[in-house]
Amino acid sequence: MGQDPGRHRSLRERAQDYWDARLSSVPPFSAEEYFALLLDRALRALEAGDGGISAVLSARCHGFEIASFGRNTIRSQRNPLGHAETNAIRQLSELISLSPHAREQSISTWTSPLDVLRSDANIFTRKIDDPRCQSILYTTLEPCPMCTVATITTGVSSVLVAASEEWGGALLSGRLGSLPTAWPELAESQGLRVCLASSDPSDTASFIPPELTSMLSEALLANRKRLDDQVRQGGILSALTIGEALAELVHRRD
Ligand SMILES: [Zn+2]
Numbered sequence: 001m002g003q004d005p006g007r008h009r010s011l012r013e014r015a016q017d018y019w020d021a022r023l024s025s026v027p028p029f030s031a032e033e034y035f036a037l038l039l040d041r042a043l044r045a046l047e048a049g050d051g052g053i054s055a056v057l058s059a060r061c062h063g064f065e066i067a068s069f070g071r072n073t074i075r076s077q078r079n080p081l082g083h084a085e086t087n088a089i090r091q092l093s094e095l096i097s098l099s100p101h102a103r104e105q106s107i108s109t110w111t112s113p114l115d116v117l118r119s120d121a122n123i124f125t126r127k128i129d130d131p132r133c134q135s136i137l138y139t140t141l142e143p144c145p146m147c148t149v150a151t152i153t154t155g156v157s158s159v160l161v162a163a164s165e166e167w168g169g170a171l172l173s174g175r176l177g178s179l180p181t182a183w184p185e186l187a188e189s190q191g192l193r194v195c196l197a198s199s200d201p202s203d204t205a206s207f208i209p210p211e212l213t214s215m216l217s218e219a220l221l222a223n224r225k226r227l228d229d230q231v232r233q234g235g236i237l238s239a240l241t242i243g244e245a246l247a248e249l250v251h252r253r254d
Contacts, residue, residue: 011218012047015039018211023113029065029128031197034058034138035162035208035216037069037116042140042219045071045084051227052219055084055139057092057156065128067110068092075227080236085139085147089154091122136160140216142169145179152186158193160206162216172196 019036026033034056041054051072059066070088073079095106110116110124134157137143142165143151151159151171164172171194176184197213198206234240 011215011222012043015043015215018215019117022209023117026113028126030204031138031160031206032208032212033113034067034160035140035197035212037113038138038140038162039212039215039219040117041069041071041084042216045073046219046222048073048076049223050075050082051224052222053084053139053141055088055137057085057088057135057137057154059092059135060128060130061133063127063129063131065110065126066092066095066107067116067124067126068095069116069122069124074236075230078236078241081146083144083147084141085137085143086150088137089150093154095123134158138162141165141220142172142175144168145170148176148179149183152183152190152192155190156192157190158195160195160197162197162208162213163220164196 018039022032023036026036038054038056041056042052045054046052051074054069054071056070057068059068068088068091070084070086070091072084073082073087095103098106107123107125108115108119108121110126116124135155137151137156137159139147139159140162142161142163143159144165148170159171161172166173166175169175170179176187176194195206197208199208199210199213201207201209230236
């Protein structure tokens with residue numbers, strides 16, 4: 001469980017009120033639809049003791065979308081690479097490497113956003129009335145350098161970010177240019193587009209309502225200090241943690 005179950009429960013209750021009010025009428029493929037579902041994934045992360053951060057990679061081609069939902073798993077899986085964006089990308093790449101039959105078994109059908117909200121699956125597919133091939137990453141927090149490099153290497157067409165992150169982010173406000181030259185150069189050659197979600201309803205491609213933005217921010221901040229402190233004090237896989245696991249192994253073999 002997270003650090004403050006009462007607060008998390010109330011955030012989930014408020015999220016449920018928002019989903020009840022909005023989810024049935026939100027336009028398919030809108031930024032609000034993705035971020036409404038990402039709020040649930042961020043809360044699942046928080047409830048597992050992880051950072052309340054989530055991302056979905058929407059890969060579209062030939063009139064179909066495959067959407068891979070990832071959430072932060074660094075603490076629950078003791079995985080330093082378990083950032084939301086990295087998990088979304090990894091799940092999609094694992095899916096693509098399966099046989100066609102296994103691939104089909106691994107994908108859930110998305111007919112309504114409630115299918116995603118109520119499901120434990122991470123990968124969904126649905127038809128889209130647009131034959132273009134593109135991939136869009138929606139993320140609740142500006143990606144860190146690791147996830148930025150993974151995003152560029154993946155060949156993502158555009159990234160929509162709900163909250164900017166001056167301290168650890170690497171994509172917005174010229175921060176991409178502060179990475180080693182390879183990454184801004186590769187991003188530019190691909191034509192990678194990056195933008196921050198908008199609170200202006202006329203900005204249809206990137207609008208998310210302030211109420212949703214505020215809950216997403218609350219989710220990502222709720223467990224943050226605790227996780228940052230753990231990294232500051234030796235890391236998710238600190239020598240101490242590894243030492244304990246090894247000591248147990250040695251003890252079992254004695
Ligand atoms: Zn990251």
